[in-house]
Amino acid sequence: MFEADFLVRDAASQAEFVRLVTKAAEIVCQAVPKGPFAGKSPAELRHLISSELLPNTAQNWDAIADVLRTVIANSVFVGDPNTIAHLHCPPLLPALAAEVVISTLNQSMDSFDQAPIATIVEQQMIRWLCHEVGFPSSADGTFTTGGSQSNSMGLLLARDACVNQHWNWSVQKSGLPPKARLLRIFCSEVAHFTVEKSAAQLGLGTEAVIRIEVDEHFRMRPAALGESLRKAVAEGLRPMAVVATAGTTDFGSVDPLREIAEIAQEWGAWLHVDAAYGGALLVSSQHRDKISRIEFADSITIDFHKLFWQPIPCSAFLLRDRRHFEAIKLHADYLNPESLEEEGIPNLVTTSLLTSRRFDALKLWISFQALGREKLGAMVDRTVALADHTANFIRGTPQLELMCEPQLSTVVFRYIPSSVRGANCFNFQLRQILFQEGIAVVGHTRVLGVQCLKFTCMNPATSEGQIEELIRAIVERGKMLEASKTADSE
Numbered sequence: 001m002f003e004a005d006f007l008v009r010d011a012a013s014q015a016e017f018v019r020l021v022t023k024a025a026e027i028v029c030q031a032v033p034k035g036p037f038a039g040k041s042p043a044e045l046r047h048l049i050s051s052e053l054l055p056n057t058a059q060n061w062d063a064i065a066d067v068l069r070t071v072i073a074n075s076v077f078v079g080d081p082n083t084i085a086h087l088h089c090p091p092l093l094p095a096l097a098a099e100v101v102i103s104t105l106n107q108s109m110d111s112f113d114q115a116p117i118a119t120i121v122e123q124q125m126i127r128w129l130c131h132e133v134g135f136p137s138s139a140d141g142t143f144t145t146g147g148s149q150s151n152s153m154g155l156l157l158a159r160d161a162c163v164n165q166h167w168n169w170s171v172q173k174s175g176l177p178p179k180a181r182l183l184r185i186f187c188s189e190v191a192h193f194t195v196e197k198s199a200a201q202l203g204l205g206t207e208a209v210i211r212i213e214v215d216e217h218f219r220m221r222p223a224a225l226g227e228s229l230r231k232a233v234a235e236g237l238r239p240m241a242v243v244a245t246a247g248t249t250d251f252g253s254v255d256p257l258r259e260i261a262e263i264a265q266e267w268g269a270w271l272h273v274d275a276a277y278g279g280a281l282l283v284s285s286q287h288r289d290k291i292s293r294i295e296f297a298d299s300i301t302i303d304f305h306k307l308f309w310q311p312i313p314c315s316a317f318l319l320r321d322r323r324h325f326e327a328i329k330l331h332a333d334y335l336n337p338e339s340l341e342e343e344g345i346p347n348l349v350t351t352s353l354l355t356s357r358r359f360d361a362l363k364l365w366i367s368f369q370a371l372g373r374e375k376l377g378a379m380v381d382r383t384v385a386l387a388d389h390t391a392n393f394i395r396g397t398p399q400l401e402l403m404c405e406p407q408l409s410t411v412v413f414r415y416i417p418s419s420v421r422g423a424n425c426f427n428f429q430l431r432q433i434l435f436q437e438g439i440a441v442v443g444h445t446r447v448l449g450v451q452c453l454k455f456t457c458m459n460p461a462t463s464e465g466q467i468e469e470l471i472r473a474i475v476e477r478g479k480m481l482e483a484s485k486t487a488d489s490e
């Protein structure tokens with residue numbers, strides 16, 4: 001007989017389960033790095049992984065705990081105030097507790113007989129989200145692994161709808177039509193790179209994506225979009241989709257949704273709104289109006305593993321007219337036979353690109369329960385306020401230049417070295433030094449060819465004082481770097 005290494009119906013396995021989960025939580029708390037990151041290089045980290053991956057016999061838990069401690073101590077600590085690079089959040093405690101339940105139950109969302117109540121919870125959460133964005137009752141959606149998958153799904157359904165409508169052709173059945181090379185996708189210059197990635201995967205190629213100019217606040221210029229669509233159609237091309245971004249990754253800018261929706265409609269193009277980041281404004285009392293008219297979309301991406309503070313993965317894809325899901329529907333006799341559908345039994349594999357899939361809706365629901373709308377909204381508002389404070393402080397710091405006014409919770413700026421040329425190289429190097437010395441994990445991006453530093457304020461628990469301290473530390477390190485360069489060149 002094997003002793004049960006699973007949670008089964010006996011007291012021993014249950015006691016062991018509680019002991020291990022508690023132990024794991026204790027180890028995480030003890031072993032997290034003191035700063036944002038311990039600063040080890042890839043080579044140094046390779047050396048740390050010395051234990052065999054699959055030993056012949058079981059190791060004792062003291063040894064296993066050491067392995068865990070090594071991993072934890074060399075991870076980026078997302079709860080540190082100086083971890084401020086990406087849309088990468090510290091997860092909510094209630095969501096972590098829910099993760100234990102999600103993984104323990106191990107419900108797989110593809111079929112009702114693997115996930116009965118989970119199916120209903122996900123459907124209700126999707127219905128609620130559709131209502132929050134302002135979609136009509138025809139809407140539906142699905143949980144996905146992230147904004148990348150949600151964007152890809154939006155463009156896949158857009159492609160299939162367009163090809164079906166104009167060329168009476170089923171991509172699902174017959175593959176891409178001969179005229180597929182005429183399809184075009186329009187998005188702004190600062191839209192997420194997954195637009196190109198999706199176009200490539202959808203068999204259209206990255207050249208199918210046309211990037212539209214942005215204004216000084218990094219929002220798509222509607223006039224430029226209209227002109228580009230007109231030109232494309234005049235050239236015999238077929239506009240398949242417009243992707244508007246509600247919260248760009250670098251600037252938090254929200255494209256003018258009303259104007260873009262009107263233009264997309266005029267040219268018969270599907271409107272996908274990438275609200276991976278800005279979707280969190282749905283629960284904000286101060287900034288909800290920044291994403292007003294999001295309901296004009298045909299499909300929407302919202303990430304919960306960003307400003308909704310969920311552990312990865314947690315994201316949704318919302319669809320205005322659920323009939324478009326037909327484009328990806330296939331029946332598997334063992335999962336979702338048509339006979340069950342006729343009986344009204346929902347099998348969510350029908351509306352997902354995935355088969356086995358996690359019950360991520362639960363952690364979102366539990367987080368909503370534990371916090372309530374007011375607190376969650378206040379947390380979103382707090383990150384926006386922190387970004388404003390950061391921008392003001394940077395404006396008052398002579399060595400730094402603010403690149404634009406923050407629009408959500410990101411701040412893009414750079415260090416202006418006085419005595420060295422090559423500010424781009426300098427800022428790139430400065431960011432690497434901050435990371436390698438374990439001072440801060442700061443973001444970087446390029447704005448019109450200019451290398452910049454970026455803060456993404458994700459932690460509402462960070463204080464203004466901590467932000468100021470971080471900025472002073474960056475300036476101090478920047479001055480040291482300047483001094484070392486001056487010394488080198490003498």
Ligand SMILES: *Cc1c(COP(=O)(O)O)cnc(C)c1O
Nearest residue numbers: 146147148192249274276277303
């Ligand atoms: C983060 C992000 C994505 C990608 O989402 P993942 O969840 O990382 O796959 C897409 N679009 C925007 C605007 C984003 O900020």
